[in-house]
Amino acid sequence: MPGVETIVKEYEHFIETKSFACIAAKAALARQQVKCMVVPHMACPSDNHAIIDFLYSFIDNYRSSEELYHSAAIIFQQPSSLNEALFEDLLWQKLQSLSDIDSQHFGYDKRVDMNPSAPEFSFSLKEEAFFIIGLHPASSRPARQFKYPALVFNPHLQFEQLRETNKYQSIKYAVRKRDIAYSGSVNPMLTDFGEASEVYQYSGRKYDEQWQCPLKIKHEQV
Numbered sequence: 001m002p003g004v005e006t007i008v009k010e011y012e013h014f015i016e017t018k019s020f021a022c023i024a025a026k027a028a029l030a031r032q033q034v035k036c037m038v039v040p041h042m043a044c045p046s047d048n049h050a051i052i053d054f055l056y057s058f059i060d061n062y063r064s065s066e067e068l069y070h071s072a073a074i075i076f077q078q079p080s081s082l083n084e085a086l087f088e089d090l091l092w093q094k095l096q097s098l099s100d101i102d103s104q105h106f107g108y109d110k111r112v113d114m115n116p117s118a119p120e121f122s123f124s125l126k127e128e129a130f131f132i133i134g135l136h137p138a139s140s141r142p143a144r145q146f147k148y149p150a151l152v153f154n155p156h157l158q159f160e161q162l163r164e165t166n167k168y169q170s171i172k173y174a175v176r177k178r179d180i181a182y183s184g185s186v187n188p189m190l191t192d193f194g195e196a197s198e199v200y201q202y203s204g205r206k207y208d209e210q211w212q213c214p215l216k217i218k219h220e221q222v
Contacts, residue, residue: 007148010148031069033071035071037074037075039077042076042094045097051098052098054072055074056126058072059128069158071154073150073152084139084203087134088203091134091151091203092213095202096214098125099218103220106126106219107219108127109122112124116197116215121197129156129157131159134152134204135151135152137149141204199213
């Protein structure tokens with residue numbers, strides 16, 4: 001198994017490749033604002049508190065920065081063999097565990113909805129909302145086929161700041177154009193915040209109308 005530094009370099013190279021669609025991630029990497037943590041196994045709960053500590057530290061640094069384009073990636077060395085269904089299960093298990101720990105210490109970000117079925121939902125840690133991207137080698141979306149399973153945490157506020165500065169539409173257009181060129185189509189689950197819950201976009205899997213998000217938010221209602 002490659003070492004931590006090698007895996008981080010592989011992730012950075014994954015972002016740098018011409019075919020990678022997200023230009024915001026490229027901007028974050030160019031500014032040295034992509035932070036990575038490598039964890040042994042996605043299914044193992046023993047690293048959950050360490051992951052929380054890493055993300056809390058990321059949040060503190062992000063909040064103290066005046067720069068745009070910050071991203072945090074949790075990269076898992078295992079499982080090395082998985083399909084979309086297994087990755088999806090592990091993704092929701094991990095997010096549930098992180099959310100449960102967070103609910104013991106913090107409230108939910110008041111700028112977003114805490115109901116996973118709501119169009120304004122966003123995942124919250126330390127009262128900071130995140131849009132999450134799942135990556136893994138078996139993804140049906142070629143742009144998400146990274147060598148290792150990974151969860152990428154992107155601060156939700158950044159998207160609102162891009163809207164306020166009229167940069168969001170041009171970035172969205174560029175990302176979708178790149179995705180079509182690389183994958184042959186735009187992700188059918190792709191919607192803007194407020195149109196449909198973003199949980200449909202986290203795993204990269206295509207859902208039907210009967211699917212219900214298994215995430216149960218346990219933070220106190222404010």
